[in-house]
Amino acid sequence: MxxxxxxxxxxxxxxxxxxxxxxxxxxxxxxxxxxxxxxxxxxxxxxxxxxxxxxxxxxxxxxxxxxxxxxxxNNQDKSKELDDEEMLNPGFYIGIVIIFLGIFLGIALGNLIVSTFLNIIGMLIICFYKDILKFLKNIKKDFNEQ
The missing domain is CATH 1.10.260.40 (lambda repressor-like DNA-binding domains)
Structure with missing residues:
Protein backbone atom coordinates (compact mmCIF):
# COMPACT_ATOMS: atom_id res chain seq x y z
CA MET A 1 0.00 0.00 0.00
CA ASN A 74 18.67 6.83 -3.55
CA ASN A 75 19.19 9.83 -1.28
CA GLN A 76 21.40 7.77 1.03
CA ASP A 77 23.43 6.48 -1.93
CA LYS A 78 23.90 10.04 -3.22
CA SER A 79 25.07 11.31 0.17
CA LYS A 80 27.55 8.41 0.39
CA GLU A 81 28.81 9.22 -3.12
CA LEU A 82 29.28 12.85 -2.10
CA ASP A 83 31.26 11.82 0.99
CA ASP A 84 33.48 9.56 -1.13
CA GLU A 85 33.87 12.33 -3.72
CA GLU A 86 35.00 14.79 -1.05
CA MET A 87 37.74 12.38 0.10
CA LEU A 88 38.99 12.00 -3.49
CA ASN A 89 39.07 15.76 -3.95
CA PRO A 90 42.67 16.87 -4.66
CA GLY A 91 42.07 19.92 -2.47
CA PHE A 92 41.79 17.65 0.54
CA TYR A 93 45.24 16.18 -0.04
CA ILE A 94 46.84 19.51 -0.95
CA GLY A 95 45.41 21.04 2.22
CA ILE A 96 46.66 18.18 4.39
CA VAL A 97 50.16 18.49 2.92
CA ILE A 98 50.18 22.24 3.60
CA ILE A 99 48.99 21.68 7.19
CA PHE A 100 51.75 19.13 7.84
CA LEU A 101 54.27 21.45 6.19
CA GLY A 102 53.11 24.20 8.53
CA ILE A 103 53.52 21.96 11.56
CA PHE A 104 56.98 20.84 10.42
CA LEU A 105 58.17 24.39 9.67
CA GLY A 106 56.71 25.61 12.94
CA ILE A 107 58.73 23.04 14.84
CA ALA A 108 61.88 23.40 12.73
CA LEU A 109 61.95 27.20 12.75
CA GLY A 110 60.36 27.66 16.12
CA ASN A 111 58.04 30.17 14.48
CA LEU A 112 54.43 29.79 15.53
CA ILE A 113 53.24 32.47 13.09
CA VAL A 114 54.41 30.51 10.02
CA SER A 115 52.84 27.33 11.37
CA THR A 116 49.51 29.03 12.10
CA PHE A 117 49.44 30.78 8.73
CA LEU A 118 50.09 27.55 6.79
CA ASN A 119 47.54 25.64 8.88
CA ILE A 120 44.89 28.25 8.10
CA ILE A 121 45.78 28.18 4.39
CA GLY A 122 45.60 24.36 4.40
CA MET A 123 42.17 24.37 6.04
CA LEU A 124 40.87 26.96 3.59
CA ILE A 125 42.09 24.87 0.66
CA ILE A 126 40.42 21.75 2.07
CA CYS A 127 37.12 23.56 2.55
CA PHE A 128 37.04 25.79 -0.52
CA TYR A 129 39.10 23.96 -3.14
CA LYS A 130 36.36 23.90 -5.77
CA ASP A 131 35.50 27.55 -5.17
CA ILE A 132 39.17 28.52 -5.43
CA LEU A 133 39.43 26.67 -8.76
CA LYS A 134 36.34 28.46 -10.11
CA PHE A 135 37.76 31.79 -8.98
CA LEU A 136 41.13 31.12 -10.65
CA LYS A 137 39.42 29.95 -13.87
CA ASN A 138 37.37 33.16 -13.95
CA ILE A 139 40.51 35.24 -13.48
CA LYS A 140 42.24 33.33 -16.29
CA LYS A 141 39.20 33.77 -18.54
CA ASP A 142 39.06 37.51 -17.81
CA PHE A 143 42.79 37.84 -18.43
CA ASN A 144 42.54 36.01 -21.77
CA GLU A 145 39.64 38.21 -22.88
CA GLN A 146 41.73 41.36 -22.39
Whole structure:
Protein backbone atom coordinates (compact mmCIF):
# COMPACT_ATOMS: atom_id res chain seq x y z
CA MET A 1 0.00 0.00 0.00
CA UNK A 2 1.37 3.38 -0.97
CA UNK A 3 1.83 6.10 1.63
CA UNK A 4 -0.91 8.28 0.18
CA UNK A 5 -3.48 5.50 0.32
CA UNK A 6 -2.50 4.72 3.88
CA UNK A 7 -2.69 8.39 4.93
CA UNK A 8 -6.16 8.71 3.43
CA UNK A 9 -7.36 5.51 5.12
CA UNK A 10 -6.00 6.63 8.50
CA UNK A 11 -7.59 10.08 8.15
CA UNK A 12 -10.95 8.56 7.29
CA UNK A 13 -10.69 6.18 10.27
CA UNK A 14 -10.29 9.26 12.49
CA UNK A 15 -13.35 10.83 10.79
CA UNK A 16 -11.36 13.91 9.82
CA UNK A 17 -11.67 16.02 6.71
CA UNK A 18 -8.60 17.12 4.80
CA UNK A 19 -9.27 20.65 6.04
CA UNK A 20 -9.29 19.55 9.69
CA UNK A 21 -6.07 17.56 9.26
CA UNK A 22 -4.40 20.44 7.45
CA UNK A 23 -5.27 22.80 10.30
CA UNK A 24 -3.99 20.37 12.94
CA UNK A 25 -0.57 20.03 11.32
CA UNK A 26 -0.45 23.60 9.99
CA UNK A 27 -0.27 22.88 6.25
CA UNK A 28 -2.59 23.65 3.35
CA UNK A 29 -5.49 21.41 2.37
CA UNK A 30 -3.77 21.05 -1.02
CA UNK A 31 -0.68 19.60 0.67
CA UNK A 32 -2.79 16.91 2.32
CA UNK A 33 -4.46 16.23 -1.04
CA UNK A 34 -1.04 15.81 -2.73
CA UNK A 35 0.16 13.42 -0.05
CA UNK A 36 -3.00 11.31 -0.21
CA UNK A 37 -2.87 11.13 -4.01
CA UNK A 38 0.84 10.19 -4.08
CA UNK A 39 1.79 13.42 -5.85
CA UNK A 40 4.22 14.36 -3.09
CA UNK A 41 5.48 13.27 0.29
CA UNK A 42 5.30 14.99 3.67
CA UNK A 43 8.62 16.10 5.12
CA UNK A 44 9.94 14.45 8.27
CA UNK A 45 8.34 17.00 10.62
CA UNK A 46 4.93 16.44 9.06
CA UNK A 47 5.44 12.66 9.14
CA UNK A 48 6.08 12.99 12.88
CA UNK A 49 2.88 15.01 13.34
CA UNK A 50 0.88 12.55 11.23
CA UNK A 51 2.20 9.59 13.20
CA UNK A 52 1.12 11.29 16.44
CA UNK A 53 -2.35 12.14 15.13
CA UNK A 54 -2.88 8.65 13.68
CA UNK A 55 -1.27 6.97 16.71
CA UNK A 56 1.19 4.99 14.64
CA UNK A 57 4.93 5.02 13.97
CA UNK A 58 6.73 6.63 11.06
CA UNK A 59 8.14 3.20 10.27
CA UNK A 60 4.63 1.79 9.82
CA UNK A 61 3.69 4.75 7.62
CA UNK A 62 6.57 4.38 5.17
CA UNK A 63 7.30 0.66 5.39
CA UNK A 64 4.70 -0.36 2.81
CA UNK A 65 5.52 2.27 0.17
CA UNK A 66 8.24 0.86 -2.12
CA UNK A 67 8.48 4.12 -4.10
CA UNK A 68 9.26 6.13 -0.98
CA UNK A 69 11.74 3.51 0.21
CA UNK A 70 13.57 3.65 -3.15
CA UNK A 71 13.64 7.43 -2.91
CA UNK A 72 15.14 7.25 0.58
CA UNK A 73 17.70 4.65 -0.57
CA ASN A 74 18.67 6.83 -3.55
CA ASN A 75 19.19 9.83 -1.28
CA GLN A 76 21.40 7.77 1.03
CA ASP A 77 23.43 6.48 -1.93
CA LYS A 78 23.90 10.04 -3.22
CA SER A 79 25.07 11.31 0.17
CA LYS A 80 27.55 8.41 0.39
CA GLU A 81 28.81 9.22 -3.12
CA LEU A 82 29.28 12.85 -2.10
CA ASP A 83 31.26 11.82 0.99
CA ASP A 84 33.48 9.56 -1.13
CA GLU A 85 33.87 12.33 -3.72
CA GLU A 86 35.00 14.79 -1.05
CA MET A 87 37.74 12.38 0.10
CA LEU A 88 38.99 12.00 -3.49
CA ASN A 89 39.07 15.76 -3.95
CA PRO A 90 42.67 16.87 -4.66
CA GLY A 91 42.07 19.92 -2.47
CA PHE A 92 41.79 17.65 0.54
CA TYR A 93 45.24 16.18 -0.04
CA ILE A 94 46.84 19.51 -0.95
CA GLY A 95 45.41 21.04 2.22
CA ILE A 96 46.66 18.18 4.39
CA VAL A 97 50.16 18.49 2.92
CA ILE A 98 50.18 22.24 3.60
CA ILE A 99 48.99 21.68 7.19
CA PHE A 100 51.75 19.13 7.84
CA LEU A 101 54.27 21.45 6.19
CA GLY A 102 53.11 24.20 8.53
CA ILE A 103 53.52 21.96 11.56
CA PHE A 104 56.98 20.84 10.42
CA LEU A 105 58.17 24.39 9.67
CA GLY A 106 56.71 25.61 12.94
CA ILE A 107 58.73 23.04 14.84
CA ALA A 108 61.88 23.40 12.73
CA LEU A 109 61.95 27.20 12.75
CA GLY A 110 60.36 27.66 16.12
CA ASN A 111 58.04 30.17 14.48
CA LEU A 112 54.43 29.79 15.53
CA ILE A 113 53.24 32.47 13.09
CA VAL A 114 54.41 30.51 10.02
CA SER A 115 52.84 27.33 11.37
CA THR A 116 49.51 29.03 12.10
CA PHE A 117 49.44 30.78 8.73
CA LEU A 118 50.09 27.55 6.79
CA ASN A 119 47.54 25.64 8.88
CA ILE A 120 44.89 28.25 8.10
CA ILE A 121 45.78 28.18 4.39
CA GLY A 122 45.60 24.36 4.40
CA MET A 123 42.17 24.37 6.04
CA LEU A 124 40.87 26.96 3.59
CA ILE A 125 42.09 24.87 0.66
CA ILE A 126 40.42 21.75 2.07
CA CYS A 127 37.12 23.56 2.55
CA PHE A 128 37.04 25.79 -0.52
CA TYR A 129 39.10 23.96 -3.14
CA LYS A 130 36.36 23.90 -5.77
CA ASP A 131 35.50 27.55 -5.17
CA ILE A 132 39.17 28.52 -5.43
CA LEU A 133 39.43 26.67 -8.76
CA LYS A 134 36.34 28.46 -10.11
CA PHE A 135 37.76 31.79 -8.98
CA LEU A 136 41.13 31.12 -10.65
CA LYS A 137 39.42 29.95 -13.87
CA ASN A 138 37.37 33.16 -13.95
CA ILE A 139 40.51 35.24 -13.48
CA LYS A 140 42.24 33.33 -16.29
CA LYS A 141 39.20 33.77 -18.54
CA ASP A 142 39.06 37.51 -17.81
CA PHE A 143 42.79 37.84 -18.43
CA ASN A 144 42.54 36.01 -21.77
CA GLU A 145 39.64 38.21 -22.88
CA GLN A 146 41.73 41.36 -22.39
Missing amino acids: RLGDQLQRLREEKNMSREELAQRINVSRQAVYKWENNKGYPDIQNLLRLSEIYETTIDELIKNDPTLQRKID
